[in-house]
Amino acid sequence: MRTYLISAALSFAFGYYACNFAVISSIYDFVASVPETTHKRYLLYALLILVALFILILIPLERIANFEARREQDQYTMNTSGAISKIFWPSHLCSRHIRTGFIIGWNVRSFTACIATVVSDIDLDPLVRALGSLTSDPQFANINRVCGVNPVVLGVAIVPFADGMDTQAVAESNARLLASRSLLEHKQTANLWLTIEIKPTYIPSLESLHCCGFRYSHVSSEIIFYKQPDPRSFQFLSLDPLILDISKINASGALFDAAMSPKTAQKRTKSSTSHSRHFLSSSSRTVTDDMNVTLQQINSSYEMEQAVHAKAKNLLRRRARSRSMSEAVRESAVDLSIKVRSKLGVTVTTLWPMIQPFTIRPLMVIMFVLRALVEISLWVLNWRFPSWAFNGIAIKDITTAGQQIDLRLQQACFWPWQYFMARKRAWTNTSITRAQYISFYNSMWLVANDIIIGVAFGSFLISNNKYMGEVLQRYVKDYTIDTISAVLEWLTSKNEYPAGLKLNPELNPFLGQLFKWLIELWADFIISLQPIVPMVINMIGLSGAFGATMSLSLISDLLAFTTLHIYWFYMVAARIFHWQLTILYSLFNLFRGKKRNTLRHRIDSCDYDLDQLLLGTILFTLLTFLFPTIVVYYLTFTLSRVAVICMQATMETVLACLNHFPLFAIMLRLKDPDRLPGGLRLEVCPERFFFDRATPLRWVVSSLRSVSAEYPHTHSSQQQQHRQQRQQMQDEAAGRTTSLQTFETGREDTSSSALRYRQLVGNLGSQQQPLYFGHAAPDNPYSHFNQHNESMTMEPERIPKTVSYLFLTNSPLPMSAIFFQYSVLWKRLSSHYLTFDVLKCLLSGETIRSIPRLQYPMLPDSSRFTIHSIKPTLIKFWATCEEILMDQGGAAR
Structure with missing residues (x-):
């Protein structure tokens, strides 16, 4: 529009000048006089030629060049607004x-x-x-x-x-x-x-x-x-x-990959x-x-x-064309070292076939024999009794020491494969490799600390075996013999009513004398073992060389042995109580005219004769009057048995803690948290972050400013923050150039980069929360700006080019994931003891079974130790040793 106005003004000025000064007549006279003058004629010809060249050639070329330049720019420049x-x-x-x-x-x-x-x-x-x-x-x-x-x-x-x-x-x-x-x-x-x-x-x-x-x-x-x-x-x-729990990894087949030969695993x-x-x-x-x-x-x-x-x-x-003296000396030293190593390599390659039969082969034979002995020992420990003997349990389940020996033997078989998994460079399963690495070194540290504590504890027991023997005898006599004898004396006394109950005068003395006689027999047996008590203490002390867990296991077995008579008394009292309770329930059904249908497992109606009802009434009355005496003795030995079970459960818990404590994982968590990632966390990075970090004083000042800004002390500062946020959103709506807030003042980011930040997080992974990956995240600070930002519309050519800076870091692994063994331990204890079945056993007189030994949770299933699996395992072990030997020989050559 401006060009047309200028052209019209120039045309008006030229017409006005031409009308007032006769410009057209002067031009006509000049052209008419040109043929008369030669130099004027040549000047006119040159002018006409230049005008023709300018109109016919130069102007089209300039137009074509501008057009091609614009087309090339449009071709190689794309307007990708919003990318x-x-x-x-x-x-x-x-x-x-x-x-x-x-x-x-x-x-x-x-x-x-x-x-x-x-x-x-x-x-x-x-x-x-x-x-x-x-x-x-x-x-x-x-x-x-x-x-x-x-x-x-x-x-x-x-x-x-x-x-x-x-x-x-x-x-x-x-x-x-x-x-x-x-x-x-x-x-x-x-x-x-x-x-x-x-x-x-x-x-x-x-x-x-x-x-x-x-x-x-x-x-x-x-x-x-x-x-x-x-x-x-x-x-x-x-x-x-x-995930530090490698039992899930082993169950999914990674253990099989680890147990394979290296070449097969590589394939x-x-x-x-x-x-x-x-x-x-x-x-x-x-x-x-x-x-x-x-x-x-x-x-x-x-x-x-x-x-x-x-x-x-x-x-x-x-x-480099020339070298300095230092570079020449350094390169000559490197060349010399290469030559020396090559000479040594030739020497090793030459001597390796001669050394191998005398060094590696005997070592392989020794390892094979040891592995065979371990496999046979594991098979013996996992052998089960017939169902009619010891309820078909395995030999290792009889004693706590057997369980601990089985654990150490399984670890001895599992450690070589775990070490191979931890040391090989597995690019496809980084998490699995790290978990195997942490599990291997954690178990090694636990065993080392266990041996150190065991040696110290064993030395104490050996040096004080006589004193510890006297203390053990005194406590066993006081709490397992004299205390129970005193309780039986109190129950069978004729001048007192125990707990306000009048027990049956015929049944009470009979049961009391029976249990007293058994206690006297057990006391004589314990007294006969007094000379060998110091020797037992020495054996427990010597077992400390295999770890404090082995000594603790033997102490647990010693506790079970010294309280064996309490277990017998409880079994007798519980069996009598259960029988009498069952008979009373059956006679009660007889009074109601009912009977139990054992085929359909239900209560059906039944008609009884008069003599049956009379006999049932006599028996029910007799058992009802005898039942309180049976209940008293049952409660006495049940409480004693529960006390022993609590002591054994405490020792089992301590034993499990010693076997499961994540010592190495906690050390890594404190020393280098990046080894234990708990997910990803995205944080907004200030633009001066790296510049301030380069200067320690500036870094401290910026950190103090950020901390002080996170805790405003006045209401006016908060109002100022809200005004700045509103002004920033208005600037974005007007299409002005904005940049990502750097959180230096601790305020929330309300710019359009917040939307790009959420879009980035949405594109990076299928996570719902923008700041954290892997575990729970806090509330999104941008959630209350979503509606406002989405409602704003901007033209593509006015969208500003912004730069957002984020920092991707690991979230530290929570302590609950590190101490997962203890959660497993608590679940096993609570699921066994804090259940309705235990209460039902107490009320019905059924036997309360002690908890199975708390096995190490990150080992392969022990059911594979059968007589048929020994030979394939040994063959695979020998083949793996051969392949490792061949790989080492190839590396040496």
């Missing part, structure tokens, strides 16, 4: 030591990338060739399979500053790098090319994004920082909490990883799988970074 680029960036690269270089990582899909490292001081083409050779290396084949895609050059990181260098020189070097031909060609052909600039606060910012030569504009970026896990320390990120691992790779490459890949693949790439980033930098150093060393 989000997710970049996983290692936090150790956000420091003052980073230099301009090429970004190495994985392109998950679309605009999602996981960065492993930044390589500086190397050209692009040699770096691409080095990555190609690295991906074809068999050593990194497992990494490539697990990560889903091969690592590539994802872009360039521009650092406008450098310590000890001029800013102008750094800028010129960066400009030359960006204008290099290889970079421009790779940018046109790469699936994803990122240009990232490192700000003075050491935080990256996405400057441009190219995909297959197309430049995408208005792309918002979400840079997610992560602390690079160190696989040497068994650190890793996991979407799900680490199964390759097949499973190839299947997972095929699944990841399919079009139906879910978002959760993308998150799992990204986590695998993050877990592999450390080794990939080390390998890439090693390749880069080799390339730089080859490219």
Whole structure:
């Protein structure tokens, strides 16, 4: 519109001038006089030729060039309003030591990338060739399979500053790098090319994004920082909490994989990883799988970074034209060490076949014999009696010591396979490998501490065997003999009524004298064993060499032996009480004209004769008057039996705690929580986080500010926060450029980046809560802004390009998951004793069975120890030893 107005004004001015000064007549006279003058004629011809060239050639060429430029710009620039680029960036690269270089990582899909490292001081083409050779290396084949895609050059990181260098020189070097031909060609052909600039606060910012030569504009970026896990320390990120209970893993078949030979396990691992790779490459890949693949790439980033930098150093060393004296000395030393090691390798390779028959073979034979003895011992311990003897229980269930011996023998068989699982590099089951590692070293630590405590306790018992023998005899005599004799004397006394009850004068003395006679027999037997009590104490002390648990098991068995007469008395009293209660119930049904139908398990009506009713009445009356005396004796020995069971349950609990205490897991939880991931947590990262962290004083000040901002002291500060939030939402509605709040003041984020944050979390995994992955999360602080943000509509060209910074960290594993053994122990104790069946046994006179021995929960099922399984197990053990020996021989060669 403005052009037309200017043109009209110029036309009006030219017409006005032409009318007043006769411009047209002057031009006509000049043209008429041209043929008369030669130089004027040539000047006119030249002017006409230039006008013709300008109109016919120059103007069309200028129009065509502008059109082609606009078309090329439209072709290679796409307006992707609302698109989000997710970049996983290692936090150790956000420091003052980073230099301009090429970004190495994985392109998950679309605009999602996981960065492993930044390589500086190397050209692009040699770096691409080095990555190609690295991906074809068999050593990194497992990494490539697990990560889903091969690592590539994802872009360039521009650092406008450098310590000890001029800013102008750094800028010129960066400009030359960006204008290099290889970079421009790779940018046109790469699936994803990122240009990232490192700000003075050491935080990256996405400057441009190219995909297959197309430049995408208005792309918002979400840079997610992560602390690079160190696989040497068994650190890793996991979407799900680490499960320390390997009994579920063993039940699912992982134990079978561990028990297999290494080659077979490797084949199964390759097949499973190839299947997972095929699944990841399919079009139906879910978002959760993308998150799992990204986590695998993050877990592999450390080794990939080390390998890439090693390749880069080799390339730089080859490219160097001259070497300094120190480099020459160092390289000569390296060459000398390589030659020495090669000579030693030749020597070992030559001597290995001669040494092997005299060293390794005898060791294998000894291990095979020991394993055979252990398998036979386990079979003997798990052998069960016939059903008519000891209720068909196994030999190990008779004594607590037998259970403990069975436990240690099972651990001795299980530890080699568990060690093999913990030490091998299993890329497909990181959580399983870590759980096996923690379980193995936790059991080793427990056994070591158990032996240390047992030796100390055994030394105390051996040095004080006489005193401990006297104390044991005194307590046994006082509490198991004299106390029960006193109670029986009180029950059979003629001048007193025990507990206000008048017992039957004929039945009471009979039962009292019977139990007194049995107690006297037991007392004589115990007195005859007094000379060997110090020897028993010495045996318990010597068993401390096998651990305090073995000594505690023998003490539990000694308690069961010294209270054996109480168990007999309880069984006799309970059987009499149960018989009499059953007879009374049957006679009561006779009075009602009922009888029990044993075939249909119900009560039916029945007609009885007069003599049957008379006999039933006499028997019912007799048993009713005798029943209180039976109840008194039954309650006496039942309470004694319950007291003994409580003591045994206490010892079993202590024994189980010693066998199950997660000592190694607690040490890892306190020392390095990244080894025990409890899920993922996303936190908003301030832009000055890494800059403040580089300066300790600035870091302390910023931390104090954030803490003080989280606890406002006045109401005015809260009102000011609400006003700032409302103003920020109004700015977003007006289409102004906004940025993600950094939470430095402790306020909630109400910007549009909050929506992108939730979208990121929704895309990363199929979790309902945005901040936490793996366990319960707090309330979403953005929930009350959803409706407002969704109601806002903005034009695509006015959507601002924002950058969001998040930090991906592990949530610490909760203590409840670490102490899962104790929850299992409590469930077993409560399900056995705190039930209605125990109360029913007490009221009906049935036998209260003691709880089965609390077996270690993370061992394979002991039912496999049969006579038919010994031979296949030994054959498999020998074959595995042979394969390990062959692998070691190949490594030595």
